[in-house]
Amino acid sequence: MKLILAPMEGVVDFHMRELLTDFGGFDLCVTEFVRVVDALLPPRVFYRYCPELNFSGKTKAGTPVRIQLLGQNAPILAENAVRAVELGSYGVDLNFGCPAKTVNKSKGGAVLLKEPEQIYQIVKAVRDAVPDAHEVSAKVRLGFDDSSQSHEIFDAVNSAGANSIAIHARTKRDGYRPPAYWEKIKPLKENKNIEVVANGEVWNFEHYLLCQERSGCEHVMLGRGALAQPDLAAEIAARRASKSYTPISWQQVLAHIVDSNMHCDGGNSERYFASRTKQWLAYLKLHYPEAEIFFEEIKRLKSSQEVLDKILQASNKVTTC
Template sequence: MKLILAPMEGVVDFHMRQLLTDIGGFDLCVTEFIRVVDALLPARVFHRYCPELNNQGKTQSGTPVRIQLLGQHANVLAENAQRAVELGSHGVDLNFGCPAKTVNKSKGGAVLLKEPEQIYQIVKAVRDAVPVDDEVSAKVRLGFDDCSQSQEIFDAVCSAGASSIAIHARTKRDGYRPPAYWEKIKPLKTTSDINVVANGEVWNFEHYRLCQQRSGCDDVMLGRGALAKPDLAAEIVSKRNGEHYTALSWQQILHHIIDSSMHCDGGNSERYFASRTKQWLGYLKLQYTDANLFFEEIKRLKSSQEVLDKILQASNKVTTC
């Protein structure tokens, strides 16, 4: 029963993967998508999206990381997939689920759900290019406007030889509006032996259990729920094992944010830490009332050091960025 950290563009980057896997519970992380247009990308691009390649493709806590690719041209995606695994990615993931208009306009992400045959060609080309011991996975939704092509999409991924498929239990039209239709995954799952991962609207342990029951899946992918509750994966693992679990306090969350500031690395980091902390607070306030109050304190601050100083004051911990 694996827990996988979902790829979320502009949110779950190297720093967030490191922080969340340090807290624990995840078996695998998938990177933000790397857009592939018409060329083999240089190694530096893969390293920019996945610095874990410098650590045998794992976070500092030892969690494997898989690079995700997004594009429409099968052969070019296959070349880049081959390079990704050569550089140390733990398999390759293919994005057929991103609902962003800018991505769909360039015929990437969820718009390909309208073309199951193209999905088949992409997955097959990547599977043929990547060594058999390296997993090829795909992230899809139930459909584009509706679920009428769900089975075709699923069959395309399976027949192309993918190792696993993660299904976000909503259509592109649904976006991220609740609910997630976990029950619509089960009929698909019963038609193949492929490993199926359920995704969408898992915010707590009860949702996790309901998702498993309704989807028929053992493996679950966590996205926004893990950002709102950073110890969600750790809690799930603990409760799954019948152990008592004490949730992280707001003070402990602040300490984790401080620890993540230690990894600021020049360049745009002066504004990066400030903007990313504010963004994350937007999720944290769904679980922690203190997060909303704290956001009001820092929302006008621009400097990362100013934001860090405020966090230090709130946590009574002394450090520097």
């Protein structure tokens, strides 16, 4: 049984993958999508989206990372997929699930759910190009406006030779509105050999069990639930192994933010750490009441150092970069 950290554009980047996998429980991470248009991208682009390539393709905790590609040009996607695995990605994932209008307008992401034949051509081109030792996976939804084409979408990915398919149990029209229709996954996977991963609305261990039961899937992908409860994967891994588990406290979350050194490398933006911390608090407050109070304390702060000082004060830690 696998637990996979979902790709979330603008949210789960290198720093967040490192921070979340440090808590344990995850078997694989998928990067934010790398947009492919009409050319083979230079290596620096892959390293920017997946700095883990500098460390044998794994997070600091040792969790493998898979690069996700998004686009519509099958031959060019295949070329970039080969480059991704040559650089050290643990396989390649293909994005057919992103609901963003800007992505869909350029005929990428979920809009391709309307064209199962195009999905087939893309997956097949990538699978044929990538050496067999590397897995090819796809992320899809149940459909675009409705789930009437869900069987065609699933069969396109399966018949094209993908190793696995992650199904976000909602349509593009549904967006991220609950519920997730896990039960609609089960009939898609009947009598199929492809590995199927269920995704959507898994916020706690009880949801995880219910998702498995209704979808018929052993494997589950966690997204927003892992952001709200950073040790959710660790809890699931422990409890499914019949081990006792003590959830991490709010103080431990703050201490972990400091220990992660996310504040030491903000790329080109001095405000990176401040903005990313505020963004994460929006999820954390769903599980930790203290997060909402803390957000009120820092919401007007713009400097990363100011935010770090507040975290240090609250966590009673001292740090150096």
